Amino acid sequence: MATIAGLIAENKKIKIVFSLAIGKYHDKKIFFSISNRYNIYKFDNYTHILSHITMQLELQGNSVFPKHSETMLWENKTYMHQVFYVEGVNEPKTRIFGSLEDLLNANVLYPFLVKAEHSSSSEGLYKISSIDDLADLVSNKKFVTENKHIIVQELINMRKDLRVILVKGEILLHYWRINLNKEWKPTSTSYGSKVDFDFFPEQWRTHIVETFKSLKITTGAFDVTWRNDDLNTQPIYLEVSPFYQPNPKMELKDKAYAFYKQHFSLFNSWDVKYVDVVFDIKHKQVKAYLEDSLAN
16 A cells, blocks of 8 residues: 555556466566565465566566565575675675585584574574574474575674665664663564664764665665674674565653554554554655666
8 A cells, every 4th residue: 555655646657456467467567565475385485486476577578666686685584695795795604504414514603593594573583502402493393394595693792783774875764673681682672672763873874875775776674783782893784675664763651662563552653653654665665666767
């Protein structure tokens, strides 16, 4: 609905297609929302079908938004880290193994993180502190079945990260997710993190924007951190995604941010503010995609 609203705001005539027979279209401008619902056959690698669809549509002369090259980054962490490596993005030390057996034989120093290939919102993130933790992961049949590659990453000493949402070179929204515990844990708000929408490390604004531009995507959400939470060190880019769910700024009133996401309220409603920020960002996305299509 936000995409439709954005197109209407740009005075574009649209046709809404519900049929699965989208392969019949040629030389069109096609907008869609990234989702695992396209994986109608329920493959473990639910990102591949979307990549295949967008590639075929582009081969038929269509302009697809998001583009095939952008959908490749969606919840496909093996590909994402390969792109980071090629573009020289400063990320935690990352190794990608072909199997758990290869990892077991690599003698990686504890502690470290293991990331599922296809996941989001801190799901599929495992802190491995000992051989026992690794044995538990090896015995996890679901993980072994669904992950053809094993992504291993150094554990950065950090208690907060910065979510930065961009469209082209513009930062539209930013907020810190702060872990209030002494021990490391994911900073997703579902884990009870504190959220700060006000402070932005201005000394790194250009660095963040230029790093984003190097990925050649129209829109995306960065997760950025700093070693030992020291803003005088280089930013470390944890992940990027071309599809994201923004958190609107809330009047927190001494409650955890997650409280507002989980409870309905007639006043100071997270749901209302979420819809507003999604529609605003989506309009800017649509405008940027249309500008790109004219430039090409």
